[in-house]
Amino acid sequence: MPLSDAPAIDPAQVATADAATASPAGADHEVAVQVRGLVKRYDGRAVVDGLDLTARQGAVTAVLGPNGAGKTTTIECCEGLRSPDGGTVRVLGHDPVADARALRPRVGVMLQDGGLPTGVRALELLRHVAAMYAAPRPVDELAERLGLHGFARTTVRRLSGGQRQRVALAAAVVGRPDVVFLDEPSAGMDPQSRRAVWDLVRELRSDGVAIVLTTHLMDEAADLADHVHVVDHGRVIASGSVRELTSGSGAGPSSIRVEASPGLDLTTLRSALPGSWDASEGEAGVYTLTGAVDPAVVAAVTGWLAGQGVLARSVTTGSRTLEDVFLDLTGRHLR
Amino acid sequence: MSAPTARVEPAAAPVARRIAAQASFETRAILRNGEQLLVTIVLPVLVLFALVRTSFIDLDTHGFSRVDFVTPGVLALAVMSTAFTSQAIATAFDRRNGVLRLMATTPLGRSGLLAGKVLGVLAVEVVQVVVICGVAVALGWRPELGALPAVVGAGLLGTAAFTALALLLAGTLRAEGVLAVANLVLVLLTVGGGVLLPAQQLAGPLSHVAVLLPSGALGEAMRGALLYGAVPPFSVVVLLAWTAALGAGAARLFRWH
Numbered sequence: 294m295p296l297s298d299a300p301a302i303d304p305a306q307v308a309t310a311d312a313a314t315a316s317p318a319g320a321d322h323e324v325a326v327q328v329r330g331l332v333k334r335y336d337g338r339a340v341v342d343g344l345d346l347t348a349r350q351g352a353v354t355a356v357l358g359p360n361g362a363g364k365t366t367t368i369e370c371c372e373g374l375r376s377p378d379g380g381t382v383r384v385l386g387h388d389p390v391a392d393a394r395a396l397r398p399r400v401g402v403m404l405q406d407g408g409l410p411t412g413v414r415a416l417e418l419l420r421h422v423a424a425m426y427a428a429p430r431p432v433d434e435l436a437e438r439l440g441l442h443g444f445a446r447t448t449v450r451r452l453s454g455g456q457r458q459r460v461a462l463a464a465a466v467v468g469r470p471d472v473v474f475l476d477e478p479s480a481g482m483d484p485q486s487r488r489a490v491w492d493l494v495r496e497l498r499s500d501g502v503a504i505v506l507t508t509h510l511m512d513e514a515a516d517l518a519d520h521v522h523v524v525d526h527g528r529v530i531a532s533g534s535v536r537e538l539t540s541g542s543g544a545g546p547s548s549i550r551v552e553a554s555p556g557l558d559l560t561t562l563r564s565a566l567p568g569s570w571d572a573s574e575g576e577a578g579v580y581t582l583t584g585a586v587d588p589a590v591v592a593a594v595t596g597w598l599a600g601q602g603v604l605a606r607s608v609t610t611g612s613r614t615l616e617d618v619f620l621d622l623t624g625r626h627l628r
Numbered sequence: 629m630s631a632p633t634a635r636v637e638p639a640a641a642p643v644a645r646r647i648a649a650q651a652s653f654e655t656r657a658i659l660r661n662g663e664q665l666l667v668t669i670v671l672p673v674l675v676l677f678a679l680v681r682t683s684f685i686d687l688d689t690h691g692f693s694r695v696d697f698v699t700p701g702v703l704a705l706a707v708m709s710t711a712f713t714s715q716a717i718a719t720a721f722d723r724r725n726g727v728l729r730l731m732a733t734t735p736l737g738r739s740g741l742l743a744g745k746v747l748g749v750l751a752v753e754v755v756q757v758v759v760i761c762g763v764a765v766a767l768g769w770r771p772e773l774g775a776l777p778a779v780v781g782a783g784l785l786g787t788a789a790f791t792a793l794a795l796l797l798a799g800t801l802r803a804e805g806v807l808a809v810a811n812l813v814l815v816l817l818t819v820g821g822g823v824l825l826p827a828q829q830l831a832g833p834l835s836h837v838a839v840l841l842p843s844g845a846l847g848e849a850m851r852g853a854l855l856y857g858a859v860p861p862f863s864v865v866v867l868l869a870w871t872a873a874l875g876a877g878a879a880r881l882f883r884w885h
Contacts (some may be wrong), residue, residue: 371735374884397735398640408730410722412657422650425734427639468640468734470806 307314322349324464325472325503326371327384327516330383332379333366340366342382342527350471351501353494355514356617357472364404367524368474371505372402384472385398391572397467398426405477405507407461409449409622415460416445419467426468454481466497473497475506481512491517511616521615525623539612546586546610549594552579565597566590570611586610640735650736650744653742655751658714665813668709668756675824676702680767688829692855699764699771700850701824706756708785708817708843711749711790713810719745719798720806728884738884742795753783771854779851785867786846792874793842799813799882824853842870856880 306314319479330598341363344562345408358364361609364558369375370382373389373396382389384624387396409418416436423429436442441460444452449460450492458481465473479487492503508514514521515535523531536603540547555577562572562580598605613621640646658664679685679698689697722728732738740855797806817823820834822844828835838844845866849859 374733393737397733397737399638400733402730402733403731406725406726408726410657410727411725412661413653421649421653422734424735425639425641425646428636464730469636471638533693 306557312444322351324348325350325507326354327383328367328371328380330536331367331370331377331382333370333375334378340527340577341377343522344345344528346471346529348505349433350503351498352519352520353498353504353506353517354520355518356406356505356507356522356524357509357511357514357619358507359605362523362524362623363527364524365476367612368476368488368505368507372400372474372515373397388605398468399471401473403458403464403473403475403478404556405467405480406456409457409461409464412448412535414446414448415441415452415535418449422464423467427531428469429467429576430469431565432467435467436573438493440486450545451473455483455486458482459486460491462493472503475504477507479508479510487513490579503519509616510590511619515615531618531622535615539615541577546612547583548611549582549586550579550611551582551594552607552608553598554578554605557601557603561601562594562597564592565600632784635832639843643740645702646669646736647742647743647747650731650740651747651751654718654745654748657669658710658718658752659755660749660772664714664718667811668706668714669759671709672702672706672756672760675695675705675818676767679762684798687825690855694778694784695767695769696855698824698853699769700845700854701761702760702764702849703757703779703783704823704843704846705785705791705818707786707846707854708761708790708823709814710752710756711787712794713750713814715745715791716797716806716810717803718802719795723798723804723884728757732789746787749787753787757783766805770856775853775857778857779823779850782846782849782859782863785849785864785871786842789842789846789867789870789874792871794879795882796874799878817841821847823847824825840866842867845870 306366322498326346328344328346331341331344331346340361344363344367346354346356346367356364356367361559366375370377371384371389376390384396385399389396389400399436413421413439416432418442420432423432435568439462441456441459441463444456447456449457450458453519454552458478462475462478463474475494479490482490491513494506497504498519506513506517518535521533521535521538556576557574557580559572559574559580562582563570566582567584568591570582570590572580572582574580584590591608594603595608598608641649651761658668663729664801679687680695687694687697719728728741731741736744779869794810796811801809805845818832820838821841822830823846825847827838827844827848830838839862845863848868851865852858852860852863864874
């Protein structure tokens with residue numbers, strides 16, 4: 294059985310689903326958020342250090358990174374909540390700090406810690422935020438979409454984490470924003486809530502909204518994002534569509550996984566493979582070979598196994614998952 | 629880009645509506661919170677009752693009836709409890725919970741949030757004045773209605789000074805610290821700050837210090853307005869000076885995160 298042949302989201306399909314012209318996503322969609330060389334220091338320590346990021350209308354842009362990578366600080370600079378120490382940030386062509394007044398009606402924000410007052414009831418809060426806009430989304434319809442009616446009259450203090458997250462998301466989108474920043478939107482949510490949130494995000498995207506979200510959930514990024522920025526140590530260290538990130542060079546499977554006896558000689562394996570291939574033994578006896586898979590390479594691998602007199606328990610071709618890519622890029626150590 | 633569907637363009641509500649919504653929201657939050665009600669309504673009413681109906685404290689009332697003499701100070705205490713203690717605690721916890729940051733990203737903005745808070749304080753004060761004056765009248769208080777403009781003026785000056793102090797505390801200390809400090813300061817100023825009783829009736833050096841405190845100045849202003857028909861200019865100067873100093877401090881030092 295192949296490791297994973299699940300297709301990544303094809304940005305081209307997403308774009309043609311709603312755009313009148315059948316053009317690939319990305320290139321011709323208007324840039325909504327442009328960050329160039331962003332630097333932000335706390336107490337002299339650079340938390341964001343020369344970060345570049347672009348997000349487009351009608352697309353979901355995911356910012357992935359380990360804790361402390363600088364994701365939230367970057368998002369807060371885009372929201373106008375922090376002033377950059379260097380570089381430029383433009384949201385819908387505006388400076389988020391200097392042009393805050395022009396941007397506030399057009400930008401929806403969901404903070405990582407929610408930012409909800411604790412003493413008020415869930416729907417009362419949503420109605421209050423809606424009152425800040427001239428033509429907000431109907432609160433009842435939005436509450437229905439996100440299942441808020443079940444706890445409409447419960448005070449925020451007594452909501453579960455996932456319920457609070459849904460209220461916060463509703464507050465972020467109630468003003469019909471052009472750009473939405475969601476900082477870990479589905480943290481603490483049960484799978485049903487997460488589905489509801491993802492559906493809403495997809496609907497926003499097809500309405501032409503630019504969605505920028507940070508997440509730790511690789512499946513969230515893989516399922517939702519048109520474009521992924523992997524951030525570490527305050528910089529973007531990889532960027533592209535999910536497919537681009539997971540397949541390395543172009544289409545097709547990009548890895549071969551071999552389960553066999555541990556401690557096989559990798560030097561002879563590498564010499565049996567084309568030059569661009571890499572081979573490593575992760576867990577004992579589990580070998581990951583990465584490169585552009587073609588029939589000849591598979592034959593070379595099985596030929597090498599035969600030459601070693603080794604019977605593999607399994608040989609599978611597949612694509613690396615986004616999580617594999619992420620861990621390769623950011624390392625496996627805890628932080 | 630191509631406009632996909634008939635999208636409604638995002639736009640802010642008019643500024644007056646945003647601020648009114650925030651003021652109403654803040655007012656309801658305070659009036660619904662048990663601890664806040666205790667400090668802003670129950671405490672001043674109890675103090676009024678105790679000072680008028682009991683004689684634990686020997687009052688030199690300068691020839692006025694006890695209720696006439698005490699009610700202005702209780703109104704000053706009410707202003708302090710709402711503009712300072714209640715507002716400091718509410719803002720500190722909103723700051724810790726990210727509420728200030730979230731609302732600042734909506735069309736309300738930071739200045740709208742501040743305006744909403746100040747109007748919310750004034751709305752709660754109206755409720756306090758109605759309750760306290762109702763109880764005082766029941767106890768025999770018969771104020772001069774002509775004093776109303778001076779009372780409102782004194783109340784606004786005191787509100788400005790104490791709201792500035794509230795924001796300075798709430799924007800610089802941890803929420804738990806603000807909770808402790810805001811209550812402690814209220815107690816200290818009530819006992820030794822020249823709010824309920826004229827500063828000159830306080831013991832020793834306190835009598836000289838209290839007139840320079842915002843609490844003493846507010847108390848004197850209220851008593852001047854209701855007992856003598858005029859707010860003493862010195863109290864006005866003291867309250868304005870505190871407002872300027874505390875307001876500048878809050879504007880400089882307030883941290884949103």
